[in-house]
Amino acid sequence: MEIIMYSEKVMDHFTNPRNVGEIEGANAVGQVGNPKCGDIMKMYMKINEETNVIEEVKFKTFGCGAAIATSSMATELVKGKTIDEALEITNSAVAEALDGLPPIKMHCSNLAEEAIHAAIGNYYESKGMDTSHLKCGDGCSCCGEEHEGCEHGHGE
Ligand code: FES
DSSP states (O other), X not given: OOOOOOOHHHHHHHHSOSXXXXXXXXXXXXXXXXXXXXXXXXXXXXXXXXXXXXXXXXXXXXXXXXXXXXXXXHHHHHTTXXXXXXXXXXXXXXXXXXXXXXXXXXXXXXXXXHHHHHHHHHHHHHTTOOOXXXXXXXXXXXXXXXXXXXXXXXXX
16 A cells, blocks of 8 residues: 655644634635535635735645645645735745645645635625636536636646
8 A cells, every 4th residue: 555655744733734614704705615525614814905915814625635735735825924925825836835735635725725715716706806716617627516727727
């Protein structure tokens, strides 16, 4: 059996995940599922409506160790950022911040990027703002379906 090696940071965020839980009165909530394995992540944010800064963020993930570690790191990365800065965070940036993930577990990091987009999409929708730039055109793992050539780079 092949043994998968994780970085110390992955193990740290898996065994001691940051920002676990829910935020009462969150104004941005997004839930996404990983179509490859069925794992689920829900992200809660409190966004300052004047500055667009994400002041608080928490998550709940029903998933593998890599999904929990990437969720935890993603919340650390978005906290204190503006919405626009948070939307720039990719799944590979989250994986890099954890000193990498084994290739076989890279798909787990998609949940983190997608949950950020889903939560911010929920915030935009609640304000009646356009969310089309947050979504892929044809459906992909961001949207719950697989397809080639996803503009977010993880539809393969
Ligand atoms: Fe499902 Fe990792 S195996 S997110």
